[in-house]
Structures are given as structure tokens and as C-alpha cells.
Amino acid sequence: MSDLFADVGRMLFDPHTQPGSVGLRQDGCGLFYAGAVNVLEGRAEVGWLISAVVAAQMLETGGSVLVVDVDGNDPWPLLDVLDGLGVSTAALCSRDRFRFAQPADRGELLRVVEDAGSWHPSVVLVGSLGSMPGLMGGSPQDGWSESLRLVLEAFAGTGAAVIGLDVCDGDEPAVFGRGGLGASVSGSRLRAEQMSGHRAMLRVRADRRGAVRAMGAKVGEWCVAAVFESQTDAGGRTGRFVPVSNGDGVMLTPANAVKTISPRIGYQHIIRAANEVLDGQLTDTGAPIANAIAKRALELQEAN
Template sequence: MSEDNTSVPRSPDTGGGNGNRSLYGDVGAFLAAGMPDPPAPEILPRTDGTGLFYRGQVNVVFGEPESGKTTIALHAALRTIRGGGRAAVIDLDHNSMAGIVSKLLAIGAEPDELTSLDRFRYAEPDDRAELQSVVMDLSQWGADVVVLDSIGELLPAMALNSNSPDDFTLANAAVLKPLAMSGACVIAVDHVSKHGGDKGPTGTAAKRRAAGGVMLQVTVKEPFTPGSGGSAYVSIYKDRHGGLRANSPTGEREPLAGTFVMHQDGTCIVYAAEAGERKPAAVPAEDLDALARLDPPPSSVRDVKERMHWRTDRAADVLRVYRSQIDTGADARSRSPSVPGEQEHGTVPVPHPYVRGTGNTSQGVA
């Protein structure tokens, strides 16, 4: 079985002095059958029809706490169910059934979409044996999407060492890869490394090798507030097959794939990135909130340094993102709606969220 889960034709064993030829791939037969088209991402389509995730592959979505990464994964599951497919959640983070179901209801799921075991399955395995039983059952069931939340709890659940790349490889072979080989789009949720910013997910090297689909980084744009919605940038950290990268802005190593928006009523849409649109610098949400509280608004890097007592680099980075979000919000408000449902909910990106008096930016959205 090849790395991208496709069968490799074997050469016939003709014996003689050539050894056992059946051990080797038959390139002639492969080429005679015609080169297959490369896989295309089709799970969770953006507004331009290009999906964010690949079927039959391990995909990873990672970011800071409360950045919206779990919400994006659950939205992919809900869209799949609504399209007639099957979706499941493996809750290794022990969010609880109440926690996961409430998140799904908050983004518009109907109770009858979640109550049938033939459409949706939720599992909260407590140990290795139970987890492997769930994996076997979901593989036989034929799940179209499996959300695993989160990778950080996968190795402890398997009684393996979280700091060992070799142990992660074992966990991947026992849990993630079998689900992908059954045809499921596996969306594994992960946290950003302790270094923060754009350093990637924890245990980057081992996880990057294991991801046969995409690795997407989620960065808060507008904090997710219950009843008010929110948004997040989604950028491409890895795209093994290139299908998502080919339909995203070029010129950057980690291009912006789009913007995930949750409207006030819970409606979720992934807006495709436009030509020239870039991923903003990663800065802490609390820094942006602090800058937005300044009255009068900040006027320069020097002004921010003096009033916030920050270093030059920190003041410059936060002020740049702060200004870009104000500009983006103004541009979006002048843009005519072009997506179904946009007229009712307002254009996107929605107006700049960091208004005075917003309070704590921590909203409980993962």
C-alpha cells in the first residue's frame, strides 16, 4: 500500500535469474493503465468550490486555544452529513457529548441530523482498547469524515510517550492511518507549538510526515463570541497533493487558503482567499484587544511603545495587524454580496471587532 493509500500493481513472478519480481511494483502496468489524476480536496468546500480537506487522507488543523479549529472541523462534519454522508467525532479531549453536541447545534445542526447512528457517531474512548475498537468500527462503517480532537491526547490514550516521534508513528499507524485507508477524511485537531506564532503544531516533524492531506493553521481574526459569531484566517502549512495550494494566492510559503466566518446566527462559511490576499502576522489576541482599548486610537509605533510599554518589534507587529483589520473591515463593508446568505448576515470580513468595551477575548471556542 502506497503512502497515499492507493494500490501498487505488482510485477509477475517469472522466476529465472531475475529473482522474485513480484516484490516490486510493475511500472509498465501502471503507465499502461494511464496516470491517475492527483487527489483533489473536496471536503468542506470554500465559496469557490475548492475543498479544504482530502478524502482518504490524514488532515491536520492546528492553532492557538479558542482559535476556531475544532469549530472548523465540526463544520466539515456537519456539511458532510447534510450532503448525505457519514461523520464521526472521536473525543479524546473529553469535551463530553454535551460539549460536542452543543457546538454542533450552535453552528446550525438540527437534532435529527445527530440522533441517527447511521449518520453521526460520537465516541469518548477511555483507553487504548476502546479507542482501537472505535477505529475498527468506524472503518467498517464507512465514515466519510472522522474528527479526532485532539492529537495531543492520542499518545496518552495509547499509553505511549507524547515526546517520542517513534511513538507518534505507532499511534498514527494504529489510529489515524486505518481510518484514512478506509476512505475517511480524517481531520485531526492539534495545538500550536509552545513557541507560538508560525512555528507549526507540536511535534511538527513526525506529524508533518503522517499528514497525507493538508495541515492548516487557524489564526483568530475576530474573536468568537457566543451570539455574535467570529472569524479566523486559514492558511496552508502543508498540502501534499497541491490541490488546495493551486487554488489559493501564490507567492508565499504558507499562503492564505481562506477565511472561516461564523455569523451571529451560527451560519458558517469558508470564504476563498482572493488574489494578493495574505496571511497576517500572528499576534496574540489580547494584544490586539489592548490596542483597541486605547483612547484615542494608536497613531504610530512610537505612540504604542510609549503607552503600552512594549518593545519596538511587538508594537510594530500588533499595530500592523490592527490597522490591516480596520482596513479589511472597511473594504468588506463596501463590497457587494456575492455569496448566498451574505445579504442577510452582512459582508465579510465583518466590521472590525476590537471595539472598546469588548472585555475578555476568551470565548470558549476551540
């Protein structure tokens, strides 16, 4: 009977279920919502790397993480990344803190969902979404309906921040961008646009609750929630979500970002402009980074 009702006490007092508590930027603002279905679009390797950083943040602050791999990937690369990010072996080996599942069929997947109902993980990572209807069986439409209702929404019902990886490349449309599926995303829907090096711009595609969009920066017609940066050296691996800010480090919002530039700029021009501006670190007037990216992208588009 208790499963019919939300655990309000946990929602109010568990720090890992608070709004904006998942996928923290350097300024403490979160990119994903607890108790909701969130979607991360982009190339598989970028999506899994970003997801690993989100998982590492949660594990480092005492939370718990469930990874549901419906593609049958080798788990070692993910475990290696988590280890490189500094997640302790004790946390990875504790089934109270971290669980990795590779369900082979509908029955196994639903058993993982049932287990989460009693375990209550802080974050559930599911990838890739495009493989779920086939695993659930039935027609494509029935497969999507059941994937949403019986899996993703059921995970979110436990209070977890569900992050589904929607694999796509370049300007290819994501699965949740077709057939009205995007309307079923109850949290944030971000697209990771690959940049130079180990960086990606996280563009807001949808935000049902509004907090992620409100803290983003306007770049042309885009709203950019953060720039993801990752580095690997002898000391291990690092990953961080950087707010798009001005020269003084003050966070930009749509209210103070430039409003005069609003053409439909091609995404390839914005990515190139972002690389140029961020690599140069705005050595000129100290104008807002979002402003500088938009202006440079417009110049590139007009030159072509």
C-alpha cells in the same frame, strides 16, 4: 481479505470521497482531502468550531461523521453548535450518520478504529492530537508511531477525510511541527490564525497533494486557503469558508497574487493587516485583497 484493498468503486462514485469534497469554501473548493490525514492547528475552541462547520456541511449533504474526542470534553457544546448550524436531530441521532466516541484507553480507541472500518464514515474528527500518544501508552515516540499508523492512517484507509486537531496558541509550534511529524500528514495541514471577532485566517502549512495550495492566495510569504467566518444570532449560527478574493469576487491564486512583496513578515502584523483590510472591504482601488493585506502588513512591520 477485502480490507487489504482500496474500495475503488466508492472512491470514484461516492461524492463524499472526491478530491476537494470536504470543508467547502463558498466557491465550492474543498480545504481537506478524503482518504488522507489532514491537520488543523490552532486554539482548541477555534479548531472545534471549524470542525463543527465541516461536520455540518457533510451531514447536510448526506454524508456521515465520526467524532473521536480523546480529551474527555463535554460533548454538549459540540452538539449545541451542530444544532445551531442547522443539523437535523434525526441526523445527529442516527448512528448511520453521526457517532461520537470518547475512548478511555488504547483498547477502546482501537475498537473505534475497527468499527470505522465497517461503517466507512465520510469524515473523522480527532482531537486533540497531543493527547493521543498518552492514550496509546508506551514511550512518547512509540505512542506517536502507533497513533499515526494504527489510528490516523487506519481511519484514512477507510476513505474518510481525517481531520486531526493540533491544539496550539499564537505563534506556539504545533505538535506536528516538531520532530518531522509534519511529513506524515498525507493531506492538508492548515493553521487557524485568530482574527477579530469570530474569524480566523486559514494558512497553508503543508499540502502534500497541492490542490489546496493552488487555490489559495499569496499574502507575503503565506498562502491563505480561506478566511473562516462565524456568526450567531436569533436565527441560529452560521459558519463559512470565504476565499481571499479581489473586489470583483474573482478567486486569487499564487499566479495572480502580488509577487513583489516577499519579506518575512511577522504573523501578528499579517493578522492585524487582514482585519483592517477585510473590515474596510477595500474601498480604494479595488486591488486584490491578498495584495492589500501584504502591503499593509509590511507597513506595520516597518513601523515597528
